[in-house]
Amino acid sequence: MNSENFSISEKIVSPSYIRQGSQARRSHEQLIRLLLEQGKCPEEGWSESTIELFLNELAVMDSNNFLGNCGVGEREGRVASSLVARRHYRLIHGIGRSGDIAAIQPKATGSSLLNKLTNSVVLDILKLSGVRSVTSCFVVPMATGMSLTLCFLTLRHKRPKGRYIIWPRIDQKSCFKAMITAGFEPVVVENILEGDELRTDMEAVERKVQELGAENILCIHSTTSCFAPRVPDRLEELATMSAKYDIPHVVNNAYGVQSSKCMHLIQQGARVGRIDAFVQSLDKNFMVPVGGAIIAGFNESFIQEISRMYPGRASASPSLDVLITLLTLGASGYRKLLAEQKEMYTYLAQELKRLAAAHGERLLHTPHNPISLAMSLDGLQTQSGKSVTQLGSMLFTRQVSGARVVALGNKQMVSGHMFSGFMSHSEAYPHPYLNAASAVGITRDDVTLCIKRLDKCLKSLRKESSFCVTNAICLYRFTLISYPMSV
């Protein structure tokens, strides 16, 4: 209520109480003021009531909520279902304009503010998480893969001769398809084995660059977050090479914001060499629904070019989710989540190690990977060819989600390219293994339950192979057929 309405209220309820109520309101306004002024994630999280007050205020500024508006356009923010209107806080106009996904919409001042603030708050969080020199970013309502595609498409206009993308292998379909969809030819560089870890083969990368000719290479496409035993790419060296050969460098940082190691790699890469853009998922880093990504970089005008490549207005839903979430958590809340991720990583590693020992396996030594862990499954491989995949479906039916088993010798064709040893990031990794990850938001219960169920499954599989195949197991095998491995 404005001051006039507070004055009138003093005639209804005693002035001293109204004064206190109006003061209380001011303390919410004060939080909003700080956000508008600084464009940063507030240190302490906001209460739900401040957040909803703020979102209502934004909605009121959009023309579809004007009390006296009449609309004679083809896109007026009309909503047929009140369920839908409510779940979007009546912010209907999306973000951006036909020319630029980061642009301001005259019809939707509130949504425009939302968009600007989200990008600004997210930038602040990227800095806080370790990429201190990032200068620009924007949220885009597309998957990480499609966002990478958008980056590649933008680069095409700057490098008309670029046909190839140099890509240290990582066995995840969407980043591979991101290049295919954009119309480029991925040049897969196999990783090299160092101890248990799979790491970037820098020599092979340089060889490819020289072989194909720098000007024919659209960019280098590197990766931070990945499943063990692969570890983040050698970003500093790749960035240095990018600078040396004047080749753009795009980093797939899918779920790397949650890890100070991944963020540090990017920060260092940009300091010593060249990183044009780095792309990260919203859902995996900020615990929001699937569907958004952040495209960030160190050169504001290049990031803006990318934002101008998105033709049309876009869904504000992922922006709204991440803004609500970051305002709820506050910077301190997010830091706390990151600290817990680290703590749980240590706990998970220790428990897996213990379990592996008990079953004659071992936790692969992959200290460069700050999120994902792998435990060998050599025992299952020797006993029966199917036991490894069977373990996967057993875990699935026992509601252990996200655990991923990798057998030896998979081959898979992805968009015309044959991957040997698919899922293992390597043509011939020496062990079959199981992955488990300590990602942001994981709880102690998740780890404990997973270890317990995994233990039971391993015992049951060993018993089975010693004695006979029971009916129950046949069932697992059956469900296996319909259970794809690349969950």
Add this chain to the structure above:
Amino acid sequence: MNSENFSISEKIVSPSYIRQGSQARRSHEQLIRLLLEQGKCPEEGWSESTIELFLNELAVMDSNNFLGNCGVGEREGRVASSLVARRHYRLIHGIGRSGDIAAIQPKATGSSLLNKLTNSVVLDILKLSGVRSVTSCFVVPMATGMSLTLCFLTLRHKRPKGRYIIWPRIDQKSCFKAMITAGFEPVVVENILEGDELRTDMEAVERKVQELGAENILCIHSTTSCFAPRVPDRLEELATMSAKYDIPHVVNNAYGVQSSKCMHLIQQGARVGRIDAFVQSLDKNFMVPVGGAIIAGFNESFIQEISRMYPGRASASPSLDVLITLLTLGASGYRKLLAEQKEMYTYLAQELKRLAAAHGERLLHTPHNPISLAMSLDGLQTQSGKSVTQLGSMLFTRQVSGARVVALGNKQMVSGHMFSGFMSHSEAYPHPYLNAASAVGITRDDVTLCIKRLDKCLKSLRKESSFCVTNAICLYRFTLISYPMSV
């Protein structure tokens, strides 16, 4: 509740009442059964309670809502904010898999069902709206423009030599950028003036095809819904030419689902010639928030190819919105909206005609455009160069949204291409004019208020030019500067 729980309840509340309650539940289940069985939009809309019951049921099937789930993956559908969880009905996993936006997710059975059903219900509505022979479609959480880009990127793999896109001119930035972003060269074909209407110049199109060589042309990119005095492209003839020269044909049907004329053109085009895909906006046709589109076509495998081009999982938010909306409206509700759109078109036309006459202008005769109308502003053009644009900003400050004024002689560079007479779809349209559209969801009040305010503005502008420039008007001019024309 299941039958066991109903039985137990009979010990608490009288059996005959519980029986009636359980019957009542069955009638909701029955509606859900029909939807699952037929995959069609229900004839009568569902109540909010049925819809929410259904969405809760879907959510319960997603692993993030399993009561005993433990997650050790990097993407587990965790949500930090309960505000966010609630607004998505706890459906967090998005849609699709890394390989295919239409694929089923093992971790998210409920979300997968949602996705499949939405695509199926939307297909039903496309048929109902006039494209009876459409065979396949999917909802994609991207703007119409970006969805067109995805179509073009898919075609690249089928037509590696295709460099050009033949495009009968329409002055709307995102469809132009859709081609640029995809990395192709738009070949702009100017429209021809027939009476007041701007129509496809078929001869010019054929000339271009022959000049560039069919194999070098990626596709023809035509448009249905557009601002008057441009009218929908001659789809039958373009489709026939596509077939004749074996060139793919993609139709931008942005807000054409709401118009039986536009849909009929597509149906006819596909019948007599070739249409590979047609793309439409969710928000403009179904009164949902901005951010989604439908990619549809007549060849299931091609549409599937497009869906497989999207790298990564995607936001389920636009799918959820359109499903809720269509279940709320029912087929009969949607048909009613379409009927009202037609009725309001007639009303708007009649009122604009009356107003135009009163101000010495006329309603341009554009019978082929079923949504948008244009009224000449010749009087303003002659009096003062600025009056036309001034009218735009006056309407903006008076909360008339969507009315669009087009002055003569605009030039604008869009992604490196210079458009003369920008906004008018023509290098030299003979009149400045004002657009108003009768789009789905428009009300009688919208029309009446718009006409009233427009009348006042026109009177005030005439008075101004006759007498003197008042302070108030200076203010309008001032705001004008910050008010871009292409709202």
Add this chain to the structure above:
Amino acid sequence: MNSENFSISEKIVSPSYIRQGSQARRSHEQLIRLLLEQGKCPEEGWSESTIELFLNELAVMDSNNFLGNCGVGEREGRVASSLVARRHYRLIHGIGRSGDIAAIQPKATGSSLLNKLTNSVVLDILKLSGVRSVTSCFVVPMATGMSLTLCFLTLRHKRPKGRYIIWPRIDQKSCFKAMITAGFEPVVVENILEGDELRTDMEAVERKVQELGAENILCIHSTTSCFAPRVPDRLEELATMSAKYDIPHVVNNAYGVQSSKCMHLIQQGARVGRIDAFVQSLDKNFMVPVGGAIIAGFNESFIQEISRMYPGRASASPSLDVLITLLTLGASGYRKLLAEQKEMYTYLAQELKRLAAAHGERLLHTPHNPISLAMSLDGLQTQSGKSVTQLGSMLFTRQVSGARVVALGNKQMVSGHMFSGFMSHSEAYPHPYLNAASAVGITRDDVTLCIKRLDKCLKSLRKESSFCVTNAICLYRFTLISYPMSV
């Protein structure tokens, strides 16, 4: 947002757009200002967004939502469940203080405003509905019956010798129990039959007054809304008699606000005689959930005395519901509902008349009852003793709710008093009958469906009695046992 925050926003989004957004906000504030200033139901209903904005503003003023509050009392508005907090818009402190349900709470300025405004808006609606001279009222979160009890308890302090309450018979349990619970002795005055109507026997009332002695009578307790063939009491005459003998007069106006006739009776009664208080239900008149009533009267200090009798704070939930509802409807919306009630009454009467004729029955002639209608069931009575009640259970299983069948000869003991002919308001009404009511909110579909199903039931009952008792019918009889008649 306050003006400071708008100013800051101008640095983020263009000033002219922010100005428009801030203007839009002012139009909501303006509506709130009018409400605060006038305390009247707005003529036009508010949008959901204005309502929620307003409720959020109120909540912010309550101490449980103060950002810096620390609570060390025993009642601090803490909420354990966020589901609960949200559904009450975080207004947790209820209404009133230990001394007075209408009093202001220092800890809860927002809730206090809500309470005051609700009472004020409701008073306005009572005037609008016909009791123009009402001066005071308050919403109490209790049933109509319990609210009547509170009135009687208040009167006790003014009339210590009062033991009896004169009560023209109406067969509805709670108003009878209201007197018993308050500790008084109801003096039941039988109605007299005029045509088909049951009306107040004024002579009998006066006889009782003289017999018992005015000073021993706590009050006269009359009724407006009731089931036909009883009609509203002769309020003018009762009020006149109250004045003459100086006996308080309390009117049970349960669902009478929706009827201009009932309201007119109260207005007239107060004008020519004495009415101390009239009590009405919230749910039946305003389409809100069950649980609240309005106690109103013409003497502000007496109504205040009643409000001071409620010991303790009370639930704000019914007040919140009725305020939201009246702000949503607006005065015009409520008037429209009243007009529809009248229209549906006529429609229902006509359809019942037609149906009755077809089945050899007749619509009882009860023109003084503006809501409830009765159709004779003489045919069923003669054929079989059970057919009348059987019809009730048949309608119940066919989801016709609210239709009420009244057989001849029921006897029932209520709180120690034996009622002959119970449910018919009369010891010996000449016909069994069926009641149907056209209450506020009824739709044409309700009437049409009811008539259709009723027709089927009547046909089926006739067939049954002609031929034989089928199994299906046995089932109805069985359910009948557990189906009480006084739904």
Add this chain to the structure above:
Amino acid sequence: MNSENFSISEKIVSPSYIRQGSQARRSHEQLIRLLLEQGKCPEEGWSESTIELFLNELAVMDSNNFLGNCGVGEREGRVASSLVARRHYRLIHGIGRSGDIAAIQPKATGSSLLNKLTNSVVLDILKLSGVRSVTSCFVVPMATGMSLTLCFLTLRHKRPKGRYIIWPRIDQKSCFKAMITAGFEPVVVENILEGDELRTDMEAVERKVQELGAENILCIHSTTSCFAPRVPDRLEELATMSAKYDIPHVVNNAYGVQSSKCMHLIQQGARVGRIDAFVQSLDKNFMVPVGGAIIAGFNESFIQEISRMYPGRASASPSLDVLITLLTLGASGYRKLLAEQKEMYTYLAQELKRLAAAHGERLLHTPHNPISLAMSLDGLQTQSGKSVTQLGSMLFTRQVSGARVVALGNKQMVSGHMFSGFMSHSEAYPHPYLNAASAVGITRDDVTLCIKRLDKCLKSLRKESSFCVTNAICLYRFTLISYPMSV
């Protein structure tokens, strides 16, 4: 979804996933089954999604949500505002019937189940909290005071000669008014001072009983929870005396459920003597909005008699709130809250002691009061008559809510009875003091902040009295006038 719908879904999404989804649903059903079967608070709290699923299931069983219902009654659960419908989960029919607030409604099976389950779950929690032998209870949507009134009104019918209520003094208005409103004469028995504590004067009670005659006494009305330095009444002795003289005994246990001491007193009282009913607030014990109470007892038929005294249907809102809350918390969650209350009590006591010492005051020694504490304010009393009350308003403006200052010598007339030393439960308590309570839900921050602010206020008051009265202080005095003491 029922099994049929799951089967159909298997044609849309792979059968093994659907099976898992359907299993997941069963685990929610299983929780609901346990609740229905046992009628107990679940040990572990439910997730929001289980709760909402359950509430939706209940709503579906109410006739207002039947898809094919037609209503022709005067009370059909119609709702005009969708905001209102949603906030009540579409449970509109309230609880109870005209004859009995605990009865089942034929029209509202879901609401009836809700009502029965709530009463059953609440009964379980009363047992868990210490009154193990309680046999019956019901939730009533009225304040504790009004609920006491209902108990007294019920007793009137059993003890027609009862005129007096024996009441050990407690200075809280609503419990006093509860007796007045019911029409009885409270017989105030002054407390006796034992150390710092004010305790029941058993001799005075017995004297009164003998003086007035047991048959003229309606009941003894005792109190557990209260502000220090008063402590809970000697329930065992009062109960024994009730039994001895055959006088009913009603206990005001307002916020005593949260304290094992208060609950133990009731349990013991009932074991050794007579307690007819004990009444407790919902909001103060269960952290729900103000407005409900629980009436409980050891004799099922007497509790049922009370429930049958409520004339009319009643609001389900308080029942819904407490059910949601207890399902959310689970028994373990509630026990945890109780443990925290105890812990915070110790912390608050220790901090107040420290603070008191620093200011030359002391924490009054009141070990029998498990919730409320009192710190002397002797220093403020001697320096200036107004300092004590001034402290109250200073705390108010500093957002310390619930702290209560009690000066010496207040006199107040309540409903015709003059209380000397009002607010101190005693005609001449030797110290002015400040109360602070550690009630359920209090946090460590509440205590810390309160102590800090209190410290500042005390310092500022001392400084003021030493030097001079500043303007700021005048302001406090001014606000004081409008700030009533009995917050």
